[in-house]
Amino acid sequence: MVLLEMSIVPLGQGESVSRYVAQCVEIVDRSGLPYELHAMGTIVEGELAQVLDLMRECIETVAKSSNRVSCTAKIDYRQGVSGGIQAKVASVRAKLGQKPPAN
Amino acid sequence: MVLLEMSIVPLGQGESVSRYVAQCVEIVDRSGLPYELHAMGTIVEGELAQVLDLMRECIETVAKSSNRVSCTAKIDYRQGVSGGIQAKVASVRAKLGQKPPAN
Amino acid sequence: MVLLEMSIVPLGQGESVSRYVAQCVEIVDRSGLPYELHAMGTIVEGELAQVLDLMRECIETVAKSSNRVSCTAKIDYRQGVSGGIQAKVASVRAKLGQKPPAN
Amino acid sequence: MVLLEMSIVPLGQGESVSRYVAQCVEIVDRSGLPYELHAMGTIVEGELAQVLDLMRECIETVAKSSNRVSCTAKIDYRQGVSGGIQAKVASVRAKLGQKPPAN
Numbered sequence: 530m531v532l533l534e535m536s537i538v539p540l541g542q543g544e545s546v547s548r549y550v551a552q553c554v555e556i557v558d559r560s561g562l563p564y565e566l567h568a569m570g571t572i573v574e575g576e577l578a579q580v581l582d583l584m585r586e587c588i589e590t591v592a593k594s595s596n597r598v599s600c601t602a603k604i605d606y607r608q609g610v611s612g613g614i615q616a617k618v619a620s621v622r623a624k625l626g627q628k629p630p631a632n
Numbered sequence: 633m634v635l636l637e638m639s640i641v642p643l644g645q646g647e648s649v650s651r652y653v654a655q656c657v658e659i660v661d662r663s664g665l666p667y668e669l670h671a672m673g674t675i676v677e678g679e680l681a682q683v684l685d686l687m688r689e690c691i692e693t694v695a696k697s698s699n700r701v702s703c704t705a706k707i708d709y710r711q712g713v714s715g716g717i718q719a720k721v722a723s724v725r726a727k728l729g730q731k732p733p734a735n
Numbered sequence: 736m737v738l739l740e741m742s743i744v745p746l747g748q749g750e751s752v753s754r755y756v757a758q759c760v761e762i763v764d765r766s767g768l769p770y771e772l773h774a775m776g777t778i779v780e781g782e783l784a785q786v787l788d789l790m791r792e793c794i795e796t797v798a799k800s801s802n803r804v805s806c807t808a809k810i811d812y813r814q815g816v817s818g819g820i821q822a823k824v825a826s827v828r829a830k831l832g833q834k835p836p837a838n
Numbered sequence: 839m840v841l842l843e844m845s846i847v848p849l850g851q852g853e854s855v856s857r858y859v860a861q862c863v864e865i866v867d868r869s870g871l872p873y874e875l876h877a878m879g880t881i882v883e884g885e886l887a888q889v890l891d892l893m894r895e896c897i898e899t900v901a902k903s904s905n906r907v908s909c910t911a912k913i914d915y916r917q918g919v920s921g922g923i924q925a926k927v928a929s930v931r932a933k934l935g936q937k938p939p940a941n
Contacts (some may be wrong), residue, residue, distance in 0.1 A: 534673070
C-alpha cells in the first residue's frame with residue numbers, strides 16, 4: 530500500500546486556489562485510483578510509480594497557467610496492506626471505541 | 633480561519649502508530665474545536681494560538697512514551713473565512729460540478 | 736532537542752516570496768536561537784514552546800501584508816540530544832565516510 | 839528549476855535513522871544532480887521527472903530493510919530559474935543586507 534497525500538498550489542495567481550485544486554482532482558479522478566479530497570490535500574492510493582506519476586501530471590498541469598508551483602506531499606509506504614484510506618481511520622476509531630461512519 | 637493539519641508519529645516504537653494517533657485525536661476531541669481525522673493526518677480549525685497549543689500538547693503526550701517524535705504540519709491561515717474544513721472541499725466540488733455529500 | 740523546519744509563504748502576493756522569508760529570518764535571528772536558512776525553509780533549534788511561538792510570530796507578521804498565508808513545518812523532537820542542526824548532518828556524513836565541512 | 843526537498847524515514851526500525859538517510863544521500867550523490875544535505879532533509883535540483891525518480895529509488899531502497907517507510911517532500915517548481923539551492927538563500931540574504939558566505 531502506498532498512500533500519497535498531496536497539496537499543489539500556484540504562487541502568484543491570487544489568494545483563491547480552488548480552481549487549481551479542482552484541476553488536480555479531475556486528473557486523480559480520471560486515474561481510477563481510490564482517492565479522497567479533504568480541506569488540506571488529496572489522498573490517493575496506488576503503486577508508488579502510479580501515485581508519483583499522478584503528482585507529476587498535476588504539477589505540470591497547474592504549471593501551464595502559473596510560472597511557479599508549490600507542492601507538499603506525504604507518502605505512507607507500507608507493504609502487505611491495502612485499502613489504507615479507510616483502514617487507517619477505522620483503526621484509530623476502533624482504538625477510540627468509535628464505530629466507523631455509516632457509509 | 634486557521635486550519636492546521638498535523639501528523640505526529642513516534643520513531644522507535646514499532647511499525648503501527650494508530651495507538652498514538654488515537655491519543656492525539658482524544659486531545660483534539662476534548663478541545664471542542666471542529667476537526668476531521670483522515671488517513672494522513674488530523675485537521676483542526678481554530679485561532680492560531682489554539683491550534684499550535686493543541687499540537688504542542690499532542691507532541692508532548694506522545695513523547696511521554698517515545699524518546700523521539702516526528703511531526704509534520706501544514707497551516708492555512710486565511711483572514712475573514714471560517715468553517716474551512718467543509719467550505720474548502722465544497723468550493724472544489726462546486727468547480728467540479730459535484731453536489732456536496734448528504735451529511 | 737527540538738528542531739523545527741518551517742516554510743511560510745503568502746498566497747496572492749506574487750511569485751517572489753523572498754521578501755517575506757527575510758522578514759521571518761529577521762524574527763528568528765532576533766530570538767538568539769541557533770538556526771539555519773536553506774533553500775526550502777529555515778531550521779531553528781530550541782524548546783518546543785519557543786520554536787512554536789517563533790513560528791506563530793512569523794505567520795502573524797507575514798499575515799500583516801497578506802490575507803492568506805501558507806505554512807509547512809516539520810518537527811524533530813528528540814529527548815537527551817542537542818546541537819541537532821550540525822549533529823544530524825555530521826552523523827550522516829560519518830556514515831558516508833565524509834569528514835564534516837571546515838567551518 | 840525544480841527543487842525537491844525530501845525526508846525519508848523507516849517506521850519500526852528504531853529511533854536512529856541516520857543509516858537510512860545515508861543510503862538516500864548515496865543515491866542522490868550518484869545521480870550527479872546538485873544537492874544539499876541539511877538536518878531536516880535533502881534538497882536536490884533537477885527536472886521534475888528526475889527528482890521524482892530519485893525519490894522513488896530512495897523510498898524503495900529504504901523499504902528493502904523496513905516494511906513501512908514514511909516520506910515528506912516539498913517541491914518548488916519555478917520556470918526560467920536555475921541554481922536555486924544557492925540562489926534562493928542568496929536572494930533572502932541580500933534582502934537582509936548580508937553578504938553570501940565565502941564558499
